[in-house]
Amino acid sequence: MKVDLHPKEGLLFNAFLVMFVIHVTQTGVGIVGLPRVVFLKSGHDGWISVLLAGIATGIVLWLMILMLRQYKNADLYGIQVDVFGNFIGKALGVLYMLYLTSTFFVIVMNYIEIVQAWVFPDMPTWMLSASLIFLTVYAVLGGIRVVVGISFLSFLATIWLIFILAVPLKYSDPTHIFPIWNTSYKNILMGIYKTSFSIIGFEMILFIYPYIKEKKKALLYSEIGNLYTTILFTIITFVAMIFFSEESLKRTIWPVLSMFKIVRLPNLERFEFIAVSFWMLIILPNLCAYLWAASKGFSRLFNIKQKKGIYILAFLSWGGTFFIKARYQMNLTTDYVGIIGFYAAFCYPILLSVIVLIKKWWGRRKHANAQNG
Numbered sequence: 001m002k003v004d005l006h007p008k009e010g011l012l013f014n015a016f017l018v019m020f021v022i023h024v025t026q027t028g029v030g031i032v033g034l035p036r037v038v039f040l041k042s043g044h045d046g047w048i049s050v051l052l053a054g055i056a057t058g059i060v061l062w063l064m065i066l067m068l069r070q071y072k073n074a075d076l077y078g079i080q081v082d083v084f085g086n087f088i089g090k091a092l093g094v095l096y097m098l099y100l101t102s103t104f105f106v107i108v109m110n111y112i113e114i115v116q117a118w119v120f121p122d123m124p125t126w127m128l129s130a131s132l133i134f135l136t137v138y139a140v141l142g143g144i145r146v147v148v149g150i151s152f153l154s155f156l157a158t159i160w161l162i163f164i165l166a167v168p169l170k171y172s173d174p175t176h177i178f179p180i181w182n183t184s185y186k187n188i189l190m191g192i193y194k195t196s197f198s199i200i201g202f203e204m205i206l207f208i209y210p211y212i213k214e215k216k217k218a219l220l221y222s223e224i225g226n227l228y229t230t231i232l233f234t235i236i237t238f239v240a241m242i243f244f245s246e247e248s249l250k251r252t253i254w255p256v257l258s259m260f261k262i263v264r265l266p267n268l269e270r271f272e273f274i275a276v277s278f279w280m281l282i283i284l285p286n287l288c289a290y291l292w293a294a295s296k297g298f299s300r301l302f303n304i305k306q307k308k309g310i311y312i313l314a315f316l317s318w319g320g321t322f323f324i325k326a327r328y329q330m331n332l333t334t335d336y337v338g339i340i341g342f343y344a345a346f347c348y349p350i351l352l353s354v355i356v357l358i359k360k361w362w363g364r365r366k367h368a369n370a371q372n373g
Helices: 015-026 034-068 076-084 086-118 125-140 144-170 185-199 202-211 215-243 246-251 255-260 271-302 306-323 327-372
Strands: none
Touching: 015 144, 015 202, 015 215, 015 271, 034 185, 034 202, 034 215, 034 246, 034 255, 034 327, 076 086, 076 202, 076 271, 076 327, 086 125, 086 271, 086 306, 086 327, 125 144, 125 271, 125 306, 144 202, 144 215, 144 255, 144 271, 185 215, 185 327, 202 215, 202 271, 202 327, 215 255, 255 271, 271 306
16 A cells, blocks of 8 residues: 555645635534533633633644655555554554544434424434435545535535624623633533534544645645634634523533524524524535545555445445434434544544654654764
């Protein structure tokens, strides 16, 4: 297996699009319940945990790109084979494929749960999942440029939703946020940990990096994308905490969608229906990116065409929807995948980056000694 990729010129895309890919893959179904999840751990200081989680993500992103720059054109699959050898590297690649597929599955199921709870309570899960997965497969078959294009269009089509927060802000009580920094450091850290479940997605840089034209600009645009996500998540969490009372926020499963319920437009009383529908445009880039990255492992690790991998993973994900029949099962699955995501997106890349940097430094030192000798 070759460590470096050599994509055709027609598959490359401009570096500025990376900020849209990073942002939209971080913003998915997790954000609708983020304020409640963080509040249960960090209390009124939950918005601080979200802000610090975004800063930590920026540091991890920097390490990832520093690692990628040690190679000419490698992705995570190639780097693991180079560092750990063919057998262990491919085994780790398979594990990462399982993580990516599991995340894809959880996003599908969580969005379906929202649709069934808010819009179509009687529509069967298999029908909704089949429609969503079919749409994702159709997009991913177009290749990486289509995935990136969908990310860009998703950002443009949904950016207006942030301005809707002005409505619940009118009815909020700023005193709910006080006293500030009244939570222990342990609870702040737990809030950061819980936020990491919602902010993952930035690890896509490990797979799309070889397809970026101006690689020197990848770090700048990745950090801009993460910065926007951090600001957005912090604002949403802050507004939710001053809008809801303490007990109300604890009981509200999807606080972001619940805030949309008070929005009233002419000839449209249930604005949350529009929000839930538009949320599909938010999660679609997530689904496309995760399915593309997971299926890429087939061609990189096993010399199987990526198209076959797309069909296999899509069918397995759709089949998995038949085994989730109760909310507690979905909660357990989401929690487990979230824990795995914390280690796969935060901890493991840090460790791998350190190993790669040490290995490359040692290799350069040996090369220099050999030349001097």
